Amino acid sequence: MLLAPLALLLAAAGLTAGAPTKRADLNPYPDGRRLTFGPDGKFKLVHFTDLHFAERGLFYEYWAPGDERGHKSVGVMDGVLADEHPNFIVYGGDQINGEHALYDNVTTYLDWAYSPALKSNTPFASVYGNHDESYNISHLISFEYETQRAPARHLSWTQRNPESSPDPRGAFNYYIPVYANAGATTPSLLLWFFDSRSGVFSSGKFLIIDEPWMTEDWVHQQSAKWLNETADAMKAAWGKLPKSLAFVHIPPTAALTIQTNEVTPKLAEHPGIHEEPTTNQGRKAGYWKSVGDGPFWQAVSGTLGGTDGQGLIALTAGHDHLNDWCGRTPAVGPYTYCYGRHTGYGGYGDLPRGSRVFEARLGNNGALANVRSWIRLADHTSQNTNLLVVDGNTTLVNTKDPAPAS
DSSP, rough: OBBBHHHHHHHTTOOTTTOOOOOOOOOOTTTTOEEETTTTTTEEEEBBBOOOTTTTOOOOOOOOOHHHHHHHHHHHHHHOOOOOOOOOEEOOOOOGGGGOOOOHHHHHHHHHHHHHHHHHHEEEEEOGGGGGSSOOOHHHHHHHHHHHHSSTTTTTTOOOOOOGSSSSGGGGOOOEEEESSOOOOSOEEEEEEEEOOOOOOOOOTTTTOOGGGGGGOOTTHHHHHHHHHHHHHHHHHSSOOOOOEESEEEEEHHHHHHIIIIIEEEESOOOOBOSSSOOOOOTTTOOOOOOOTTHHIIIIIIIIIEEEEEEEEEEEEEEEBBOOOEEETTTTTEEEEOOOOOOOOOSSSSOOEEEEEEEEOOOTSSSSEEEEEEEEESOOEEEEEEEEEEEEEEEEEEEEOOOOOO
């Protein structure tokens, strides 16, 4: 689905660039669909990241479609969905290991990646990763295929937004409002999705060296302008910006600072896996002649989070398979960063697979009251619950507790 330009969003809301209105419709979906909390006042999403379907083995042999690792990856997702019964799925990037996918089998692996959502009839949205952009796969191919596979039931909520990036490989920056109920005029929660681009880089495996068009591994700086203007329209329509959960594949540079300043020196206060350094946006090989992820992070933290951090519940990424902690540091500000949990049996790492889960709950007044997150593992156990919003206030409290009782 092509995201409407900001001017159309303003017009749909009865707005001009500087004219406030009482109408509260900034729905980016022309068909009028909405995500809502359940009748019990809960909204739960699961985050599947780094599936790496189509990855070759140690000797670069291609997976057969029935490969055991593929079955196991699908099994992890099926198990998490059966354990959690979520309202929504976020695919966190690197659904495909594009360097190893063939032109004539890549859609088979996309079918595998999205089959748990389709089988369970669970709506989903995608961010795309660096391995989703390669010789026989691209972010655009993935987007077009997933939306073709799930149009009738409106299961795919992924949007393409050229306004947010002049680079077509980075145009999947978008938002989804989540409403308390079908009749609500203002959303209780915003979900934001960002495209950190990148792709094959100086691999040489196919005698192709230095593909400079694929090397920028940060969210394009134009996305900051789009985000800021969109947030202004939201505040004009709704009076304030609802609290936000944000998702991207490659971690922002701020995540490295959080890891260095807080997580590594205080491991006991940050339950979870911490087994590799953060590979943040803008790290590749010193090619950079641009601004990196600074404008993106400034917009996410400053515009969504605000100076007190209350607006940004957490920014979640994947990419680094051997991390799944949540943290924050005064050096970055009052903003929480969380890793997802490596879900697929493709990709490096031999730790148990799983998913990060988020559960948001409304208060009696219909406003967002509490948000918690935890790790659900393939063996059906859960661990490391994080309190992200408590009584309407954004915070971070890390525990080793299993998932709370429903």
